[in-house]
Amino acid sequence: MSSPYELKWGILGCGWIASVFTKDLLLDTAARGAGNIKHTVVAAGTSSDLGRAQKFLDDCGVPSGTAAAYGSYETLVQDPNVEIVYVATPHSHHFPHVLLALKAGKHVLCEKPFTVNAEQARILYDVAKEKNLFLMEAVWTRFFPLSIEVRNLVKSGKIGEVKRVLADTSFLNEMETKFPPENRMVNMDLAGGALLDLGVYSLTWVFQILYHLDENPKTPKVVGHIQKYAVTGCDETATVICQFEKATGIAMTSCRVGTDVDEEGTAGPAIRIYGTKGEIQVAHPAFRPLKYRVILPKEEGGAGEWQERKDAGGAMYWQADGCARSIREGKLECEVMPWKESIAIMEVMDEMRKQADMPYPEAIESTAH
Ligand SMILES: NC(=O)C1=CN([C@@H]2O[C@H](COP(=O)(O)OP(=O)(O)OC[C@H]3O[C@@H](n4cnc5c(N)ncnc54)[C@H](OP(=O)(O)O)[C@@H]3O)[C@@H](O)[C@H]2O)C=CC1
């Protein structure tokens, strides 16, 4: 048997999601049927503190002596052992941090939302292409076996022709107590707000179903509405209607009201995919889908049982496997999260912010590089 393809990771930014992702990289790939891939964490860097980077590696369970700790992102990306950099900093910083890694000759997986605006995204993909490097927005949701199953069900025609998708990624929060003004969720300097942080998942569901129905997929026409958070001016609730060639998507998001009220899913499905012969529902949370069901007319079986899918750990490894397979095959982009689609989603969010007059500070909208 040939040895597994190994991908060596460097972690840029040692915050919350970076710890979930790093622990997932350490899980046994064979246990999920991906034994021909091996992920190795070879380095982690914080913005300013080497000791904290070392503590991060230790806390994540990276075997002692197998990974280097760095006290700056500049030194991390120079590590010759690092093949791919995982960027896990706030939205505002994705553009400069991805650029930093690409310019150092590293492949990149960057957390969602990919950038602050579509122009920044276009620039990053141009740089990746020029440098022949792999680059992907870390929209983990698309890589779940459950997402693939739902996409395949739609393709199979089980619910007929899809005409509408309704997607909601919302959390009930007492915002004033949960998010102090400097918190990344609401801080305009960090590109905070529900739309970029959570709305990207609703748009993911709308796009992974509807964008692909069109013969020549392009950015849909958009009518959006944003309710602002009085304390910082970011959006607390956002809704958009996306008109594709063949169908309509309605993407909703909020960090004020939720689809998670009782945490049991009785609040109703987060995703509803409406076809001419039936419907597919996916339960909350939209970003980590755990169960779905098909609902057909009564004479054809009515409401099906919920189909549950459990993934080990943080379930962020599916997207890491996608990176490894793409890089092994010499691809610059992964077909599950193509560049053109990431840009189209950024364009929808740009248009919504334009309609709502919600620019971010010039410093983080900047495309200077
Ligand atoms: N896929 C998913 O499910 C999730 C994705 N995310 C995404 O991951 C990214 C990070 O989110 P999260 O881990 O929750 O955030 P955290 O605040 O926990 O971590 C962000 C990290 O970025 C580094 N950083 C660099 N510059 C700044 C700055 N100016 N202000 C604040 N932090 C800075 C921080 O420090 P240092 O480098 O010094 O460690 C920090 O560790 C976001 O893009 C978010 O949307 C978040 C949650 C879930």
Ligand SMILES: O=C1OC[C@@H](O)[C@H](O)[C@H]1O
């Ligand atoms: O990406 C995310 O998914 C989970 C949420 O809790 C978090 O705010 C968001 O960044």
